[in-house]
Amino acid sequence: MRTVKLFGRGWENAIGLAVDTELVFYTGAGAERSGLSGMFKAEGWVESWLCSACGRILLYGIKN
Numbered sequence: 001m002r003t004v005k006l007f008g009r010g011w012e013n014a015i016g017l018a019v020d021t022e023l024v025f026y027t028g029a030g031a032e033r034s035g036l037s038g039m040f041k042a043e044g045w046v047e048s049w050l051c052s053a054c055g056r057i058l059l060y061g062i063k064n
């Protein structure tokens, strides 16, 4: 097992550039964005592990 970094990528523009965002936080399924900042309130962060034998990715939530 080794730690891995998960990230999302937005749509690429005409010259192939896009914004990557690391996926590191979690919150409850019913959480709503703040009306002021547009951000979710994180309950904790995510640690990601990849099994080098079968490729399974395990996620662990670590509370703030």
Ligand SMILES: [Zn+2]
Binding pocket: 051, 052, 053, 054, 055, 056
């Ligand atoms: Zn495995």
